[in-house]
Amino acid sequence: MIDVKAILAKYSKELDRSIDLYLPAEKPDNLMDATVQYPRAGGKRMRPAMVLAAAGAVGGNKDKAIPLAVAIEYIHNFTLIHDDYMDGDEKRRGMTTIHVKYGGPTAILAGDALFARAFEVIAQLDTPDNVMRNVLKVVTRAVWDLARGQQMDVNNENGEEVSMDEYIETIRLKTSVLFAAGAAGGALIGGANEKIVNAVHEYAMLLGVAFQMFDDVLGLVGDPVKLGKSVGNDVRKGKSTVMVTHALKNIKDKGTMKEFRSVLGKINATEDEIQKARKIMEDAGSVEFAIKMATDYTKRAIAKLDILEKSEDKEFMIALAEFAMARDV
C-alpha cells in the first residue's frame, strides 16, 4: 500500500526550493511579501505532485516537469488569494489572508503577479518549443475556465439554486481543470502521445470532481479542528452542493423540508442549526449519496490510467485518486 502523504511530503520538499527559486525578491517589498506568502505556506501540494507523477508515468524525465509543477502551484495560489478576498475569508491554514494583512489592492495585485510569474516560468520550460506551446495552450485554457467556474460559484453562493448537473459543471471548471492541465502538461513534457495525454487529462478531470465533492462532504461532516475551519459554511451560504441538491429532492416530510429550508442560506445559522440540517441530510441519504458519487468518479478516474504501463508513478497516481476520497483534511 502506497503512503500518499509520505510521497506528497517528499515532493513538497523538492518543490519548496523551486517555488522559492522562481520568486526572486524584487521591489516593492509589500507586494513581494504578499506574493510569496501562500506559495511558501505549503498545503497538500497535490497539484504539483500530479504534474511530476504524470511526467514520470508516461516514461519521461520528472525533473523537466518541475517548473510546470511550480507554475501550477502558483496558479492555484493566485486563485486562492483572489478567492479569499472575494469571500472575505480572514484565515487560511492558520495565517491571516493577504487582503486582511496587506489590503484589498495588494491582494488583487499579488494574485495578478503570481499569475504572470506562472506563465513566465512556463515560457522558460526546458522542452522543445512545440511542446512548450502545447503546455501553454492547455494551461491558459484552464485559467480561463477557472474564472468561469469561480463566477458560477459566486452566482451559486448568491442563493441561485442550480441543478446537480450544473453544480458538477461548476466543480469541473473551478477545480478539475487545473488538476487536468497539470497532469496533461506533465504528460506532454514527458513526451506522451496525444492519446495518452488525453487519458491522463480525463483521469485528472474525474479525480478533481471526486476531490471537490469529498471536500464538500468534509465541509459538512468533517472535524473542524483538523480542517482548520468551521463546518457547515456551504449550508450557511445556501450553496447547491450535491448533498443539498439531493436533500431538496428527497426529503419527504413537509415539516422537515421547512426546517431544512429555514437553515439553508441563513448566513448566521448557529452550530446547533447546522447540526440539525446535517442530520436531516444524513437521514435523507444525501451524504451517503455524495460519497457514493465521488467514489464512482474516483473509480472512473483510475480506469483511465489503464493505458499506462505499470510504474511507481502510475501507482502513485492511482493512490492519489483514492486519497482524494480517503482523507480527513
Added chain:
Amino acid sequence: MIDVKAILAKYSKELDRSIDLYLPAEKPDNLMDATVQYPRAGGKRMRPAMVLAAAGAVGGNKDKAIPLAVAIEYIHNFTLIHDDYMDGDEKRRGMTTIHVKYGGPTAILAGDALFARAFEVIAQLDTPDNVMRNVLKVVTRAVWDLARGQQMDVNNENGEEVSMDEYIETIRLKTSVLFAAGAAGGALIGGANEKIVNAVHEYAMLLGVAFQMFDDVLGLVGDPVKLGKSVGNDVRKGKSTVMVTHALKNIKDKGTMKEFRSVLGKINATEDEIQKARKIMEDAGSVEFAIKMATDYTKRAIAKLDILEKSEDKEFMIALAEFAMARDV
C-alpha cells in the same frame, strides 16, 4: 504631416472585429458581459496600433501581428478593470465601471479571465514556435512588472513621498512595459533581429514615460470635459508626480509652501483649492518642467527608430511618439 488620430481610427476598425472574435460567448453570462465591456468600448487603441506598426516597420506581415495586438489590448483592459476596482472609480469613458455594475468579485474574475484569454491568444499565434516563445517571454515579464508598478502607485497614493527617479521607475513599470512588450512583440513577429527588437523596445519604453508624464500634466491643466473626468485628483491623492516633486523642491516662499502642502493629499479638496495648487505649481515652473522632460523622452524615443529603414509604419511610429505629447485627451 501624418494624421495620427485618423490612422488610429483605421486600426481600431480592423481591431474591433478581432477583439470580438477572440472573446466568444461562453457561460456564465454575467462574467462574459463584464469581460467584453472594456475591450469593446474602444479607447485610443495606441497599444495595439503600436504592435501592428512595429511588425510592419521591420518589414513583416502586419496581419500576423493582429492576435498579439488583441492580446495586448486585453491585458491593458484587464489592468483597467482591476485598477478601477482598487481605486473605487465609478466611471470610465462614460460607462459604469465593472465592479459597480457587477460587483467586486466579478470585477476580479473578469480581469483574470481577460488576462487568461490574452495568453490563450498568444499561444495560438501563427508564427514559428520559437518566435511565439520569445513573444511570450517579453509579454509575461511585462505583466509581472505591471503588477509591481501598480503596487508602487498604490504605495505612492497612500501619501508615501517618493523621489523623481522612483516616480519615473513607477511609470516605466506601470505604463511603459506594456507599450514596450507590444512593440517588441510586433517586431519579433515581423521577423526582426535582436538589435532591432531591442531598439523598438527602448523606443516604446521611452514613449511610455513621455505618455504617462503628459497624462499627469493633462490631469492637472487639461479640459475636464474633453478628459471625461475632473482634474486635480493626483493632487488630492498626494501623488508624487514629476510636477509635485519639482514643486516641493522649488517653491521658495514658506507661506506658499505651507499653502501647497495643505492641499496636497487633501482628498476632499475643493475645485478652488486645486486651482490654487495648480497656480503655485505653474509659478514654480513645475508644469513647464514636466512638459520639457516629457518632450526629451519623446525625442529620445524617436531617435531609437534611426535603425529602421524609411516606411509608412516607421513614420506612424514617429508620429505616435509626437502624439503622446500633443494631445488634449
